[in-house]
Amino acid sequence: MKKISMQLEKANLKKTKHRLLILKILAETNDFLSADDLFIRAKQSDTKISLSTVYRILDSFAEKKIVSTLNIDNSKQVYYEMAHQEHAHHLICLDCQSVIHIKDCPIHDYQSQLSKTYNFQVKRHSLEFYGYCSKCQKSKKNQ
Amino acid sequence: MKKISMQLEKANLKKTKHRLLILKILAETNDFLSADDLFIRAKQSDTKISLSTVYRILDSFAEKKIVSTLNIDNSKQVYYEMAHQEHAHHLICLDCQSVIHIKDCPIHDYQSQLSKTYNFQVKRHSLEFYGYCSKCQKSKKNQ
DNA sequence: GTGTTTAATGCTAACCATTTGCATTTAGAC
């Protein structure tokens, strides 16, 4: 995967095997992952990685905007995904944690309107939808 | 404040002095408060309250929908406010933590449209705006 | 390739918001 190591180059981060591995796992995964999820998956390829390394890698990735973070619902852990090119939002299944990525944003106009009304300089917003994916809706009916 | 003790009655919670006090502080405050914020304020009226009591009270309030919770940005602590009658959103100042409460929701139609498009049963959403309030915009210019 | 420099890593202990166990107190019902 040339593309993956390119990202580190562009971000001015050393290409270590652990960084490449975490990046690969993130690239292969559609859903949000916690640091521990990533640690467990990484150990399957490389038994000699430590959890603090995973945290430090994720911190460096977040700083360089390679990943973006999310607090799923009110859980106390942080979840990570590969950052999107464009601003995006998510439908998150409360049952299976699967994620649908929504590439458009319905509130740009609303946001600039808010800015004027309240003289508040909006820097960013969070918008996430929680509910049940089609798969989980079905299995709930059957139980 | 009759209104306050009414809320406990309706929720079927015992009217203890600590619960009434926490409720009073929440009612007087416009912004979100952490458990520790509430603990500090409560101690000013009642030196004999413990932090775990504050947590337990907040848990009971959250369960009865007397308060609603928020994870401000990516901080690891939970913030609480008196729950709104109707669904609401917020403008949160990244500098002074002040909050503007927005009583309308711009995405109801969008949400039902999403539901159909993705066959995803949306149960709730979070929408919060982060930026700088008018006061903090000014003080940044002056510095 | 070797050597040098500096950032990355592993391991362990610390941190800090939150939760829990348990003995004691108190609200609400009688």
Place this chain on the structure above:
DNA sequence: GTCTAAATGCAAATGGTTAGCATTAAACAC
């Protein structure tokens, strides 16, 4: 007033995350 279950205080435990420090490895010059 008595009684009972729920609420509380205190201390210890939990769990995700961060920090300290000695060791290793990328990147770069030669």
